[in-house]
Amino acid sequence: MSVQYHYIARRLHSLSGLIPVGVFLLVHLFINSFVLKGPEAYNQAVELLNSSAVTPWLEVFLIGIPIAYHGFYGLWVTYVSKTNMFRYQYFRNWMFYLQRITAVITLIFVLWHVYVLRIARIFTGTEMTYDIFHQWASNPNYFVIYIIGFLAAIFHFANGLWAFAFSWGITIGPESRKIWTYICVLIFVVLGIAGINILTAFK
Amino acid sequence: MKEVLLKIKRQDNPQTKPYWEEFKVPLTPKMNVISCLLEIQKNPVNVKGQQTTPIVWDCNCLEEVCGACTMIINGIARQACAALVENLTQPIVLQPLTKFPLVRDLMVDRIKMFENLKKIRAWVPIDGTYYLGPGPKVSQSVQEKVYPISTCMTCGCCMEACPYVNNKSNYMGPTAMAQVYLFNSHPTGAMEKEKRLDAITGDGGIADCGKALNCERVCPKEIPLVSIIGELNRQTTFRSFSRWLFK
Numbered sequence: 001m002s003v004q005y006h007y008i009a010r011r012l013h014s015l016s017g018l019i020p021v022g023v024f025l026l027v028h029l030f031i032n033s034f035v036l037k038g039p040e041a042y043n044q045a046v047e048l049l050n051s052s053a054v055t056p057w058l059e060v061f062l063i064g065i066p067i068a069y070h071g072f073y074g075l076w077v078t079y080v081s082k083t084n085m086f087r088y089q090y091f092r093n094w095m096f097y098l099q100r101i102t103a104v105i106t107l108i109f110v111l112w113h114v115y116v117l118r119i120a121r122i123f124t125g126t127e128m129t130y131d132i133f134h135q136w137a138s139n140p141n142y143f144v145i146y147i148i149g150f151l152a153a154i155f156h157f158a159n160g161l162w163a164f165a166f167s168w169g170i171t172i173g174p175e176s177r178k179i180w181t182y183i184c185v186l187i188f189v190v191l192g193i194a195g196i197n198i199l200t201a202f203k
Numbered sequence: 204m205k206e207v208l209l210k211i212k213r214q215d216n217p218q219t220k221p222y223w224e225e226f227k228v229p230l231t232p233k234m235n236v237i238s239c240l241l242e243i244q245k246n247p248v249n250v251k252g253q254q255t256t257p258i259v260w261d262c263n264c265l266e267e268v269c270g271a272c273t274m275i276i277n278g279i280a281r282q283a284c285a286a287l288v289e290n291l292t293q294p295i296v297l298q299p300l301t302k303f304p305l306v307r308d309l310m311v312d313r314i315k316m317f318e319n320l321k322k323i324r325a326w327v328p329i330d331g332t333y334y335l336g337p338g339p340k341v342s343q344s345v346q347e348k349v350y351p352i353s354t355c356m357t358c359g360c361c362m363e364a365c366p367y368v369n370n371k372s373n374y375m376g377p378t379a380m381a382q383v384y385l386f387n388s389h390p391t392g393a394m395e396k397e398k399r400l401d402a403i404t405g406d407g408g409i410a411d412c413g414k415a416l417n418c419e420r421v422c423p424k425e426i427p428l429v430s431i432i433g434e435l436n437r438q439t440t441f442r443s444f445s446r447w448l449f450k
């Protein structure tokens with residue numbers, strides 16, 4: 001009887017990237033998109049979220065723990081690989097490499113992002129309002145960091161969707177893999193445009 | 204007279220440091236990398252004019268069937284017997300495979316792949332004490348689909364190109380995955396289908412594949428390794444769920 005833990009850990013890693021972490025990424029973007037209707041709409045949406053007693057629980061169990069698992073187990077998975085994209089210059093081999101690079105960028109970005117905007121708030125007690133983000137986004141350095149962090153995250157998400165479909169045996173043959181590649185590129189472009197618009201709206 | 208310039212990575216034994224040595228051999232028509240190595244063997248003198256030891260390498264069939272002569276030629280893992288000098292840029296750079304323990308010079312020990320084949324039970328179980336009669340028929344479409352897999356010569360090109368085959372990871376590699384598919388497709392082999400699927404959901408199994416898809420690109424036998432891994436991914440998904448839900 002073979003030990004299946006390893007298999008399960010890998011598959012959970014793949015699953016957690018989509019559910020709940022990927023879904024959360026979309027919800028997060030959606031909530032932020034209220035800013036496109038103006039600061040008041042955004043403040044109202046955030047207030048609504050924070051007024052629920054369940055929110056902190058969701059933050060820990062549906063977001064925090066899965067992100068920590070996906071992020072730190074993922075670092076291990078990255079560590080045991082041996083990249084060779086310069087020797088074997090194939091498209092997927094480069095995507096494989098970029099998936100790992102964006103993983104590290106996203107992880108650092110998310111840790112910082114969560115610390116300054118969520119954890120520090122517990123100590124200082126400042127509420128998250130449009131004004132605070134406006135200050136952040138108006139600083140060109142932070143704005144650039146945000147753009148980089150955001151693009152890394154959605155690249156990792158879109159390319160991760162491609163990998164997810166293969167890992168779980170959804171896309172199998174070359175044709176389905178190709179079509180799915182196009183769809184994932186489209187998802188990346190659409191989310192990218194949406195996110196940059198949202199970030200700019202905070203400026 | 205035209206000459207061929209070769210740059211070879213050499214190592215006297217696994218404990219010593221590797222070093223590079225260059226050789227020039229006379230060009231003859233239709234020469235391949237093995238014939239260059241044979242020329243060096245006749246007269247082991249490097250470009251500096253120093254007498255040296257002949258290169259050690261492995262080869263057998265000389266027609267791209269056994270896989271023994273696999274080495275890294277100008278950066279890519281391939282068979283030396285099928286690498287024609289006229290198609291290669293010079294100097295021709297030869298290195299041993301990096302994913303297997305080195306024996307000497309260009310010779311490595313590829314036993315790891317054979318051990319993996321044992322782990323996944325890459326055979327059709329027909330041992331018995333009495334005559335079992337003729338085996339079941341295999342349909343034409345299945346035959347056509349799996350024939351390419353049966354041509355795998357455990358050369359190790361796919362292992363060399365796979366980012367997850369290395370000494371930090373236990374991944375058995377695409378070679379073993381393809382053979383699971385082959386033996387599960389055989390009606391008698393399929394009697395052990397679950398055992399093989401369980402073997403690749405264990406340590407070093409299919410979940411280690413990082414989806415770089417290099418393996419299929421480098422396989423000299425053009426085995427559709429990626430589609431095979433994809434289909435096994437589906438089967439292991441179902442298998443692991445049913446194992447759990449039927450408990």
Ligand code: SF4
Nearest residue numbers: 355357358359361422
């Ligand atoms: S699958 Fe292809 S590359 Fe891999 S060992 Fe077999 S023949 Fe060689």
Ligand code: SF4
Nearest residue numbers: 365412413415416418
């Ligand atoms: S697709 Fe999987 S098995 Fe093939 S080279 Fe990539 S990681 Fe290795």
Ligand code: FES
Nearest residue numbers: 263264265270284
């Ligand atoms: S000697 Fe058999 S493949 Fe080259």
